[in-house]
Amino acid sequence: MHELSIVMSIIDIATKQMEDAFANEIEEIELEIGALSGVEENSFEFAWKQAVKNTPLQNALRKIHKPQGLATCLDCMIDFSIQQLYDPCPVCGGHFLNIKKGKELKVKSLVVN
Numbered sequence: 001m002h003e004l005s006i007v008m009s010i011i012d013i014a015t016k017q018m019e020d021a022f023a024n025e026i027e028e029i030e031l032e033i034g035a036l037s038g039v040e041e042n043s044f045e046f047a048w049k050q051a052v053k054n055t056p057l058q059n060a061l062r063k064i065h066k067p068q069g070l071a072t073c074l075d076c077m078i079d080f081s082i083q084q085l086y087d088p089c090p091v092c093g094g095h096f097l098n099i100k101k102g103k104e105l106k107v108k109s110l111v112v113n
C-alpha cells in the first residue's frame with residue numbers, strides 16, 4: 001500500500017530528527033499533505049494507526065495541513081484552483097499546466113521532548 005510506505009518514511013524522518021535533537025519523545029508533528037499529492041485520506045489514517053505503534057510517534061499530536069491545488073495554465077497564463085492532477089484549464093481547456101501548490105508531501109515541523 002502506497003500510504004503505508006509514506007507513513008513509514010515520515011516515521012523515519014521524524015525519528016532521525018528526534019535523535020539528532022537528543023530527545024526521546026515526539027510530542028507533536030505537523031505534516032503537509034497537498035490535495036494533489038495522491039494520498040488517500042482514509043488509507044493514510046489506517047496506515048498511520050498501524051505503523052506508529054511502538055515508535056516515538058505513538059502518542060504524538062498530529063496536525064495535518066492540506067494545501068489546495070493551484071495551477072497556472074501555460075497557454076493562457078491564468079491561475080486557477082485545480083482539484084485533480086489531470087484537470088484541464090477551465091478557460092481554454094489546455095493541459096500544459098504549472099502546478100504551483102497542492103503536491104506537497106512533507107514533515108513541516110516537530111516538537112520533541
Ligand SMILES: [Zn+2]
Pocket residue numbers: 073074075076077078089090091092093094
Ligand atoms: Zn488556459
